[in-house]
Amino acid sequence: MKNKTYLGALAVVAAALLWSLDGIFLRPNLHTLPSTLVVFLEHLLGFIVLTPFLIMYAHEMKWISKKQWGAIFWVSLFGGALGTTFITKALFLTGFKDVSVVILLQKIQPIFAIILASIFLRERFPKRFYAYAVLAVIAGYFVAFKNPLQIMSLPATTFLTILFALLAAFSWGSSTVFGKYSLKNINHGLLAALRFGLTALLMLVPAIFFSQQAWLAIEARHWLILIIVVFTSGSTAIFLYYWGLKRIPASIATLCELAWPVSALLFDYFFNHNILSATQIIGAIVLVFVVYKSTALVKSHKITGTVIEGKNKGQEIGMRTANLLTARADKLPKGLYTCAVTWEGHSYQGLLYYGHNSLSGEDCLEAHILNFSGDIYGKNIEIKTDKYLRLPKKFKDTKDLMERTKKDLELIKKI
Numbered sequence: 001m002k003n004k005t006y007l008g009a010l011a012v013v014a015a016a017l018l019w020s021l022d023g024i025f026l027r028p029n030l031h032t033l034p035s036t037l038v039v040f041l042e043h044l045l046g047f048i049v050l051t052p053f054l055i056m057y058a059h060e061m062k063w064i065s066k067k068q069w070g071a072i073f074w075v076s077l078f079g080g081a082l083g084t085t086f087i088t089k090a091l092f093l094t095g096f097k098d099v100s101v102v103i104l105l106q107k108i109q110p111i112f113a114i115i116l117a118s119i120f121l122r123e124r125f126p127k128r129f130y131a132y133a134v135l136a137v138i139a140g141y142f143v144a145f146k147n148p149l150q151i152m153s154l155p156a157t158t159f160l161t162i163l164f165a166l167l168a169a170f171s172w173g174s175s176t177v178f179g180k181y182s183l184k185n186i187n188h189g190l191l192a193a194l195r196f197g198l199t200a201l202l203m204l205v206p207a208i209f210f211s212q213q214a215w216l217a218i219e220a221r222h223w224l225i226l227i228i229v230v231f232t233s234g235s236t237a238i239f240l241y242y243w244g245l246k247r248i249p250a251s252i253a254t255l256c257e258l259a260w261p262v263s264a265l266l267f268d269y270f271f272n273h274n275i276l277s278a279t280q281i282i283g284a285i286v287l288v289f290v291v292y293k294s295t296a297l298v299k300s301h302k303i304t305g306t307v308i309e310g311k312n313k314g315q316e317i318g319m320r321t322a323n324l325l326t327a328r329a330d331k332l333p334k335g336l337y338t339c340a341v342t343w344e345g346h347s348y349q350g351l352l353y354y355g356h357n358s359l360s361g362e363d364c365l366e367a368h369i370l371n372f373s374g375d376i377y378g379k380n381i382e383i384k385t386d387k388y389l390r391l392p393k394k395f396k397d398t399k400d401l402m403e404r405t406k407k408d409l410e411l412i413k414k415i
Helices: 002-030 035-056 058-063 066-094 100-106 109-120 127-144 159-182 188-209 213-217 220-245 250-256 259-272 278-296 398-414
Strands: 302-306 322-324 335-343 346-356 363-369 380-390
Touching: 002 066, 002 220, 002 250, 002 259, 002 278, 035 058, 035 066, 035 188, 035 220, 058 188, 066 100, 066 159, 066 188, 100 159, 109 127, 109 159, 109 250, 127 250, 127 278, 159 188, 159 220, 159 250, 188 220, 220 250, 250 278, 259 278, 302 322, 322 380, 335 363, 346 380
Parallel strands: none
Antiparallel strands: 302 380, 322 363, 335 346, 335 380, 346 363
16 A cells, blocks of 8 residues: 555655646747647547557446536546646747746645645544645745745736636546546556546637647647647646556645646756755745655554453444554554454454543544454454545544434445
């Protein structure tokens, strides 16, 4: 679990690096073409490249539910068609002379993603995660500007530039969440192919009716740039991104995406010889640190120990638990987790809770093992956490606790 988490985060960071390459060196060469035409062509070419994955995993399409198709359509519309069009339009409006405002507004993307992940994916994290999310946004601001007070003296930008940048942030933040939902039971390559194919279809009409004269203006150099885009920031980056997203929560992925300003500044330094300011270097270090620490919060924790005699309070709410010494919960953030419990070679699904016990008034570390009724007092068990469900909560009485327990058990069926 730990290795998969870090590899997944690394893949998303790699995709972000390719996206920064796009914004600095590639897309500026296409600014003479309408944004709708650029978006259509890059997705059409990307779909052609990804078609082998569509053929290879076509059998998985029968596993896609109606809700997943809705999520895939959302990803294609907002993450592909609208999101790419919005950011391209915003960058074109600046003339690529001052993109700082656009970059700054992109820092709002994690806020959209985390809120939507909490609502639609029921992603929950320890309190520290939300502090890291805020810190990542702040660090991103310092990375974007050589002078942290630069925003006070920025040249006036048009309302449309700001609006398009904000819409792009929402579009990509939401597509991260619905992309994660779409990946539940299908291959990441298949999702990438479906996204590019549907986006090309969605952009076909705008490309034809709003870019009629521009088709004749496409030159050989434009085709070369588009092909480079496909094999870097286009289909290749999306393929890497979905490979990583399948292995980490959407909320973690959206923080990893903030690595692209760091890579953009590094490209700017090595190729354009623009020296980073002290605040940019500090911001970049903080951003990388935050991404690493937030990723570590979702790693699997392994707890082993002997089941001890508890106060038998769990029986009062019809939910027997195996109690362990709280000392075993070293570095485990307090809260409720889904988990796997192993005893004598057999593995069981369960819930692990570490935190304040409303019935005993003390901190506890206890696991409820599903579909198990044996006696394991004095026995050694192993627990591996899976998904973080919620923060610890205090309850007024036993009735409230029983209602919450029923909801917690229902969560397992939905995961």
